[in-house]
Amino acid sequence: MSPETVVPHQQRDVLSDEEVVTRVLAGDAALFEVIMRRHNQRLYRTVRAILGGDDEAEDAMQDAYIQAYRHLGQFEGRSSLATWLTRIAVNQCLSRLRKQRHIYPIDTELEKKMIENIDDARPGPEKQMLNREVRRVLELAIEQMPARYRSVLILRDVEGLSTAEAAEALGMSVEAVKVNLHRARTYLRKALKQKGGETLSDLFAFEDPRCNRIVANVMAIINTL
Structure with a gap:
């Protein structure tokens, strides 16, 4: 072929x-x-x-x-x-x-917390423009994360793998996945302060x-x- x-x-x-x-x-x-x-x-x-x-x-x-x-x-x-x-x-x-x-070394302590979904009700072109800006901020923030945070965030929050599936794919413990995911979400939350409208599923198209x-x-x- x-x-x-x-x-x-x-x-x-x-x-x-x-x-x-x-x-x-x-x-x-x-x-x-x-x-x-x-x-x-x-x-x-x-x-x-x-x-x-x-x-x-x-x-x-x-x-x-x-x-x-x-x-x-x-x-x-x-x-x-x-x-x-x-x-x-x-x-x-x-x-x-x-x-x-x-x-990078893998962390072992256990922490947990979920990132809040961002919702924006503004209509039409204004919302689309904001979405593009938020996606830019998100992608930049993710690129600046340590690799261990990025990989866990993408598998869990973008691709929707379970904690166990992400742990298997990355060769990490379940606890390490939870810790790194919490830290990645915290990192993003700070980057997205006062921003809104984009979803993680749109990242890195x-x-x-x-x-x-x-x-x-x-x-x-x-x-x-």
């Missing part, structure tokens, strides 16, 4: 992750594209949260997908495919950070050109394996 081949939307939408994995392992390598397109947004947000830059995040994602493809037979279904892929991507990021000697580029690059490599 050439990297330009398009997998039908019907297959992408109907097949479960487990069914796609089974078919890829049976020799239908083209369906690995379904896995990538289905999980690109989550992996991009996670990887970018750890590494802090678009270009390096893109490279790390491609390497993670190649590793996942090579070891797809090791996916046993004990966790979701999303968690399994996230763990591979996180390990790829940590490997890169170790080379840069930027690894994964545009189609980047998605298509990653898919094409990975599929081109897979076709040579």
Whole structure:
């Protein structure tokens, strides 16, 4: 299959992750594209949260997908495919950070508190302008956080993973996830003081050109394996 081949939307939408994995392992390598397109947004947000830059995040994602493809037979279904892929991507990021000697220690104390949802009732263009400004403030604040805060925040509050799922994906204890999430939310709350309107789900959007580029690059490599 050439990297330009398009997998039908019907297959992408109907097949479960487990069914796609089974078919890829049976020799239908083209369906690995379904896995990538289905999980690109989550992996991009996670990887970018750890590494802090678009270009390096893109490279790390491609390497993670190649590793996942090579070891797809090791996916046993004990966790979701999303968690399994996230763990591979996180390990790829940590490997890169170790080379840069930027690894942060993990905290162990237990704290808890939830960030308040921000609601804004102002109408039309005014609200849209405010939303863009708040998103800019949010993204800047997240980029300035320590990596351990960013990664936990993205997985829990943006991607909606449970505490246990985030802990498994990041290789942290459940208590460490709770501590780092509380600190990340506190950090954001300070950055967003007197701001309102944007939701975390809109952060670090994964545009189609980047998605298509990653898919094409990975599929081109897979076709040579």
